[in-house]
Amino acid sequence: MTTTATSVDGGYLINGEKTFITGLSQADMMILFAKVSEGITAFLVDVASDGIQVGSPEALLGMHGIPNVSVTFTNVFVAEDQLLGQPGRGLRIALGSLNGGRLATAAQANGISRVAFDGAVSYGLQRRVGGSRVVDFQGIQFEIAEAAARIDAGRALVHVAALSMDAGLKSDSLCSEAKFLCSDAAMDVASRALGWYGGYGYTKSYPAERHFRDAKLLQLFAGTNHIQKTVAARTLVGRTS
Ligand SMILES: Cc1cc2nc3c(=O)[nH]c(=O)nc-3n(C[C@H](O)[C@H](O)[C@H](O)COP(=O)(O)OP(=O)(O)OC[C@H]3O[C@@H](n4cnc5c(N)ncnc54)[C@H](O)[C@@H]3O)c2cc1C
Numbered sequence: 001m002t003t004t005a006t007s008v009d010g011g012y013l014i015n016g017e018k019t020f021i022t023g024l025s026q027a028d029m030m031i032l033f034a035k036v037s038e039g040i041t042a043f044l045v046d047v048a049s050d051g052i053q054v055g056s057p058e059a060l061l062g063m064h065g066i067p068n069v070s071v072t073f074t075n076v077f078v079a080e081d082q083l084l085g086q087p088g089r090g091l092r093i094a095l096g097s098l099n100g101g102r103l104a105t106a107a108q109a110n111g112i113s114r115v116a117f118d119g120a121v122s123y124g125l126q127r128r129v130g131g132s133r134v135v136d137f138q139g140i141q142f143e144i145a146e147a148a149a150r151i152d153a154g155r156a157l158v159h160v161a162a163l164s165m166d167a168g169l170k171s172d173s174l175c176s177e178a179k180f181l182c183s184d185a186a187m188d189v190a191s192r193a194l195g196w197y198g199g200y201g202y203t204k205s206y207p208a209e210r211h212f213r214d215a216k217l218l219q220l221f222a223g224t225n226h227i228q229k230t231v232a233a234r235t236l237v238g239r240t241s
Contacts, residue, residue, distance in 0.1 A: 001033065001034070001035055001040060002016050002017070002035075003015070003016025003017065003018065003032070003033070003034040003035065003073060004016055004034055004035050004036075005034040005035065005036045005041060005043065005078070006036075007036065007037070008077070010079060010080060011077055011078050011079040011080050011082070012034075012036065012043070012077070012078050012080075012083075013075050013076065013077055014032065014034055014043070014045070014051075014073040014075075014076040014077075014078060015073055015074060015075060015076075016034065016072070016073050017070060017071065017072045017073070018032070018070065018071050018073075019070040020058070020068055020070070020221075021068065021069055021070065021071055022066055022067075022068050022221075023066055023067065023068075024047065024054060024067075024069050024071055025054055025057065025067050025069050026066075026067070027047055028046070028047055028048070029044060029045065029046060029047065030044075030045050030047055031043070031044060031045075031084065032044075032045045032073075033090050033091075033093075033094055034090075036087050036088065037087075038087040038088025039087075039088035039089075039090070039091065040088070040090040040091045040094070041083065041085075041086075041087045041088060041089070041090040042083070042084035042085055042089075042090035042093045042094070043078050043082050043083055043084060044082045044083075044084055045076070045078055045082060049076050049077070049078070050076065050077070051073060051074040051075050051076035051077070052071060052072075052073060052076055053071065053072045053074070054069050054070075054071050055069045055070040055071065055072075056069065057069055058070075060217075061213050061216060061217075062210065062212075062213030062214040062215075062216060062217055063213075063214050063217050098172075098175075098223070099161075099165060099171055099172060099175040100165070100175075101222045102175040102176060102178065102179040102222055102223065102228065103158060103161050103162060103165065103175045103178055103179070104222075105179050105182075105183065105218055105221070105222040106154065106157070106158050106161070106175070106178035106179045106181070106182040106183070107158050107182070108218060109154070109179075109182035109183040109185065109186035109215065109218040110151065110154045110155050110158060110182045110185075110186070112186045112189075112190060112211050112214055112215050112218070113147070113150070113151045113154065113182070113185055113186045113189040113190070113215075114151055115207075115211060116186075116189055116190040116193040116194075116207075116208060116211035116212075116215070117144075117147050117148070117151060117189055117193055119193065119206070119207060119208065119211075120192075120193035120194070120196040120197060120201075120208060121135060121144065121196075123196065123197050123200075123206065124140060124196050127197075127198075129198075134196055134198075135196075140196055143192045143195075143196070146192075147188075147189045147192055147193065150185040150188065150189060151185065151189065153181070153185075154178070154181055154182040154185050157174070157177060157178045157181055157182070158178050158182065160174060160178075161174035161175050161177075161178045172231060172232075172235045173231070173232045173235040173236055176223075176228040176229070176231040176232040176235070177228075177232050179222065179223070179225070179228045180219075180225040180228040180229055180232075182218075183215070183218035183219045183225060184219065184225060186215040186218055187212075187215045187216060187218075187219055189215075190208070190211040190212040190214075190215040191212055191215075193208055193211070194208040194209060194211075194212050
């Protein structure tokens with residue numbers, strides 16, 4: 001982390017840059033993590049503050065429904081009462097939000113799998129090739145069964161992880177497992193479902209190509225799936241670093 005907050009009379013001056021911030025251009029307030037002398041600290045910052053420059057939206061492969069921007073901070077003054085928690089205790093706040101973000105990403109991925117699956121099965125029920133419906137071909141049926149199993153397993157794991165969090169249990173491993181399982185499933189299901197449309201899946205006439213592009217992001221953000229697997233494995237074998 002390179003963004004800093006320097007203590008001044010009545011508050012702090014923020015300097016630095018953040019990249020890949022989803023939805024910031026639509027937001028009025030942001031939670032910002034910056035380094036102070038005591039360590040990483042969380043602040044509640046008004047996006048309209050002097051010295052904040054929000055960049056142009058990134059040109060993304062998918063997820064076009066929500067803009068993603070970088071933001072720079074040049075001597076942005078934040079008053080002491082905009083501090084969240086104690087100076088130097090921000091990492092605890094950041095880490096405390098990770099499981100919820102991972103689980104939300106898992107649920108989002110499961111939703112993409114389901115909508116990709118439902119749309120492609122509907123298409124395959126209508127489309128006839130050589131007199132047969134697309135869904136009647138055995139090769140397609142094997143893929144339908146595998147996709148359905150991955151979707152149902154992912155949804156069940158999201159529920160188990162959510163119940164664990166609600167019960168106040170340590171849920172790091174379950175949330176990371178749900179995140180990588182559901183987003184890998186979404187990428188696989190969206191890819192196979194696109195194929196059930198034949199060549200039309202590759203056109204913009206159907207939403208299959210959008211689901212395929214949107215699914216890819218879910219393997220990458222909220223911590224890449226490499227990181228999720230590392231978190232899950234380290235938790236399971238009892239390592240902390
Ligand atoms: C569209 C979009 C929206 C985003 N929205 C937000 C947002 O709102 N807020 C926010 O804070 N971030 C956001 N991000 C950032 C996103 O979380 C990061 O891009 C992601 O966590 C990966 O970090 P990185 O890009 O720095 O990749 P790097 O850390 O450079 O990783 C490069 C590669 O190395 C692998 N790797 C890195 N470290 C390890 C390791 N220890 N073990 C094994 N493999 C490793 C990664 O898995 C990856 O394959 C967004 C990104 C995108 C693309």
